[in-house]
Amino acid sequence: MPDRTERMVPADEGARGRFDRIYQTLRMRICLLDYAPGERLREEDLAEEFGVSRTPIRRVLVKLEAEGLLRSVHGVGTIVTDIEVEELAQVYELRVELAELVGKLSSVPIDDALVKRFRDIRNRCDQMVRKADPREFARINMEFFHLYNSLTNNVPLREFSERLYYQTTRIWLKTASRLRGYEALLLNEFIIFQREVVDITEAVENGDLAAAGHLRRAHIAMSFSRIRRAADSAGGALSPTPHSDG
Amino acid sequence: MPDRTERMVPADEGARGRFDRIYQTLRMRICLLDYAPGERLREEDLAEEFGVSRTPIRRVLVKLEAEGLLRSVHGVGTIVTDIEVEELAQVYELRVELAELVGKLSSVPIDDALVKRFRDIRNRCDQMVRKADPREFARINMEFFHLYNSLTNNVPLREFSERLYYQTTRIWLKTASRLRGYEALLLNEFIIFQREVVDITEAVENGDLAAAGHLRRAHIAMSFSRIRRAADSAGGALSPTPHSDG
């Protein structure tokens, strides 16, 4: 048997590994608003940053475009998608249903390791409640999302929930950041989020995934209600925003 | 304002139009089993057929891979995905729920034109009941799916339902075609499908989309039950099948 030389250095990744790495990186940046909605991405810049040519970059961009995060226009550029009020409502409408389904379909067996992961996040929430850093909030929110999502073994459900999540959080962040009283609002959201984590952790501890699903559903629905109400009272900040970049 | 010259000849399509055309064509072929699960697609062959180089073909393949219909392996080829029993069950489990949601979320207003489209398909079913051609059955089934899907305005829901549909129908066709008594089975399916069309058309005529949703849900669930039962009694034909091609 030919000695399948195991890759010793992590830097020496195959084509697939490189593709995934770039893809994950860009998706994270889009979700964390490092790339704002409406911003133009230059393929050549990305190629230079990741030390490859435009070709593999384009591969990643095509995939991100298929997921609705980017939109390439010939002769213009690759633009981070924005989203309309109507469509944001639709996405939330659907996320609410899917969240409940996660608790219903193909439940995973609950073992100590799983419960521990929930408790860990809950504890980390307690520790960082004072900081109220938007970026850190987004990160832990995302981490909790993935953990919650892992409660179902239904692969298509997991994938689609993930896609909708990445579609909405960045828009949520963007919308919230344009409202007056952003700091207070964010702190409030964090406290509510903390309660959600506590509630769902308890449901998981009790092995009641259906209850976890209902809790999650309610929290997502209320989260959207809050942001919409705040935006309405601020005078239509949820409307399509003009691009601020040149 | 510069006179935006509308394209007069359909042959003179832009890059985007060509991309969509190739994408739709390949997706249809995969769904209709022109490309069987496990089959290898050669980029160069496709490039030659569509009169372009490999580059735009690869663009399409990346998107189809992102949707789970293809899988590219460096140095091996681009392979039409197969699907495991477990995952097929998961996909159906989810399709059932989404079908019901189509009747619940963001319902479109029902006008005469919409009702007419349902009646048209119903009538065409009546006319072609004798033929029992698998390919024609798949086509009209697909057409009805798209029509039913258009009952909701929720874009993400439509997109995801579509993706799951394309994932399952081809596997359904493949599985059914390997069973004994395939002809009789198909004819039976067609008769049942005809009933479904009649039922849902009536629900739409009455403006009761929730009822349409429940009908659709029930029919999808029963369809999967039938195929699974038939496969079980035939001795595990739903198991992962060995590739028959060289």
Added chain:
DNA sequence: TAGTTCTATGTTGTGCACAACATCCCGCGA
């Protein structure tokens, strides 16, 4: 001065040659 055309510039899309990778098959030796 207002409107229009044209050119310069920048971006994504395409074609092609080559590198990286996996597999098959032939030949060799025990």
Added chain:
DNA sequence: TCGCGGGATGTTGTGCACAACATAGAACTA
């Protein structure tokens, strides 16, 4: 006869040069 090693072959992945396209701004005209 069986195992195995290495080259031949075929496929996807990458890099690069150029084409197609869109836009902004200058230059020109009425």
